[in-house]
Amino acid sequence: MKNRKFALFIFILGVFMSALDNGIISSALTTINYSFHVSEVQGTWGVTLYTLGMAIATPIVGKLADTFGRKKLFLIEIAIFALGSLAVALSPSFLFFLAARLFQSLGGGGIFIIASSHILSTYPKEKQGALLGILGAINGIASVVGPNLGSLILNVSGHWSWLFLINLPLAIFVLVFGSLAIPETVAANSKGLDYRGLSLLTLGILSFMLAITNLKSAALLASVAQVSVWGFALLGIGLFFLFVQSEKRVQTATTDPFLPYHLLKNTRFLVTLFLGFLSGTLIAIFVFVPSFVEHRYGVSASSSGMWISGIGLGSIVGAGVGGMLVSKLGAARSLVISGGLSLVGFSLVAFLSPTTVWFLVSSTIAGIGFGMLMGAPFQVLISEIAGKRDNGVALGTLSVSRQIGLTIAPTIYATVIQGNFAKLLAQAGTKQSIESFYLQLQARSDQGMLDLFHLTAQHAYQQMFLIAVIASVIILVGGTYLKKVSEA
Numbered sequence: 001m002k003n004r005k006f007a008l009f010i011f012i013l014g015v016f017m018s019a020l021d022n023g024i025i026s027s028a029l030t031t032i033n034y035s036f037h038v039s040e041v042q043g044t045w046g047v048t049l050y051t052l053g054m055a056i057a058t059p060i061v062g063k064l065a066d067t068f069g070r071k072k073l074f075l076i077e078i079a080i081f082a083l084g085s086l087a088v089a090l091s092p093s094f095l096f097f098l099a100a101r102l103f104q105s106l107g108g109g110g111i112f113i114i115a116s117s118h119i120l121s122t123y124p125k126e127k128q129g130a131l132l133g134i135l136g137a138i139n140g141i142a143s144v145v146g147p148n149l150g151s152l153i154l155n156v157s158g159h160w161s162w163l164f165l166i167n168l169p170l171a172i173f174v175l176v177f178g179s180l181a182i183p184e185t186v187a188a189n190s191k192g193l194d195y196r197g198l199s200l201l202t203l204g205i206l207s208f209m210l211a212i213t214n215l216k217s218a219a220l221l222a223s224v225a226q227v228s229v230w231g232f233a234l235l236g237i238g239l240f241f242l243f244v245q246s247e248k249r250v251q252t253a254t255t256d257p258f259l260p261y262h263l264l265k266n267t268r269f270l271v272t273l274f275l276g277f278l279s280g281t282l283i284a285i286f287v288f289v290p291s292f293v294e295h296r297y298g299v300s301a302s303s304s305g306m307w308i309s310g311i312g313l314g315s316i317v318g319a320g321v322g323g324m325l326v327s328k329l330g331a332a333r334s335l336v337i338s339g340g341l342s343l344v345g346f347s348l349v350a351f352l353s354p355t356t357v358w359f360l361v362s363s364t365i366a367g368i369g370f371g372m373l374m375g376a377p378f379q380v381l382i383s384e385i386a387g388k389r390d391n392g393v394a395l396g397t398l399s400v401s402r403q404i405g406l407t408i409a410p411t412i413y414a415t416v417i418q419g420n421f422a423k424l425l426a427q428a429g430t431k432q433s434i435e436s437f438y439l440q441l442q443a444r445s446d447q448g449m450l451d452l453f454h455l456t457a458q459h460a461y462q463q464m465f466l467i468a469v470i471a472s473v474i475i476l477v478g479g480t481y482l483k484k485v486s487e488a
Contacts, residue, residue: 004122007181008131010174011115014078015135017170018108019142021050021085024150028160035160036094046101048213053105055403056205060198061110062396063258065117071184074114075175080107082171089161113395120383120391121185126327128383129334132376133323137316194250197258200243205400208236212404215411259393260386268485269385269394273401275335275478276378278471280405282342282370285468286311287410288417288461289363295438295457297356298450310360314345314367315374322372331380332483338377339476342369346472350465369472378402381482413464420460424452 025032025047033043065073084104091097112135119131153162211232216223223229244264250257263269286308293299293307318338325334345366353359378398386394421434428449430437441449 003181010178010181011118012138014111014174015115016138016142017167018111020146024146024163028150028154028163031160038094045098049098049102050105051407052209053102054109055209055400056202057106057109058113058399059393059396062113063393065114069184069186070114070118071182075178077107077110078171078174082168085164085167089164113399116379116395117391129326129376129380130323132379133320137319141316194258197243197246200239200246201258204236204239204243207232207239212407260390263386266385268482271478272381273398275475276398276401277405278475279373280402281409281471282468284406284409288413292461296454296461310364311367314364315371318368318371319374323376326376326380331377332479332486335377335479336476336483338369338372339472339479342366343472343476345369346465346468350462416463417460421456424456
């Protein structure tokens, strides 16, 4: 029993390490860009390539872990992540830095999925919800701790490389004790790996994610018309079609299909993936909270980051509560409750948050709602649909759908916000960014224009939160549908 608990602790530590890296780099992007003498646009590729690598690696590692052993793949993933972290920290050039970030992401992409599969394969059903909720809470904690820890390390060390070097002692600890404490588990009756399906899915995800990253928030419609967007999107759709046809043929062969065709035909599976995609769009709200409170309420830029605490801590609480609810009420019912809380919270933020105190309360409710979605409900649902044999690849596919939502949403949100500010900027006769214009108004102490700016911000961000409200409604309706189907 002690080894079992310690093994779970090792998995949790691995999940925390990989999740922390997503947020910790945000505090040093400007410094990294300056050290390599690259522009902000070029610098974003350090984040984009990591996202691409995570999206590609996740379903692949999930399937490999089911086939060859979860302990084995978990330790390999940790080792790749550690080597990638070291390479990033020692990067002599920006090109090397990008290659190292991509390599690092191939390790980070499978850690959460393997940890989830381990819980689903080794713990009884009544305990799975709470434990999966803990994993979701770890992601929430990392998203709150990451930027603040990154700023602290940067201030103390004076160089961004230490943001990645801190991964090494954690990784060594996980590798040593993980090899001793974690039991090996594999999916039952696994056959040969479907390399053709694996290749088609990998290229399809890569094409689709490249199309997303080529979208430009400042000119969304214009960028959609570019070949670099619609061309990659069409290529991705074509590759996904070929992937489905390939899996249909593999179903009767001796090879184990990468994503079984019976799942691709399962309406519950597809609905769950779509709702997982929407949960990613809600998580993306995190990015815009500091700028919202700065532009809407006049909070200083230096202290705007603290106002993410409500939605961040709410998501941590929600992930834990969601796990307990799944164990008591079932995954579908928990999904309905989380969608309802998210709907209430984001509606309050959009329409009834005249002060920062009101916003803190409203955003905490919203955080609890979508925090529940980060943990157990989706994972238990997808596991029930897929069965033990296909747990890994099903969880990996769910993670990819969420990652796509998390990647698309910021572009949509930024476009909505900038579109609402465009009239004010045109009226002022400036081509500055929103932030630069706001700082200029503050320096001039132009109270009339500042009031107009805050009013414009209220409408601009209100539309962003309305998108989150719509997503919450769909999750609520989708959860209700899944509940009815599971009870039928």
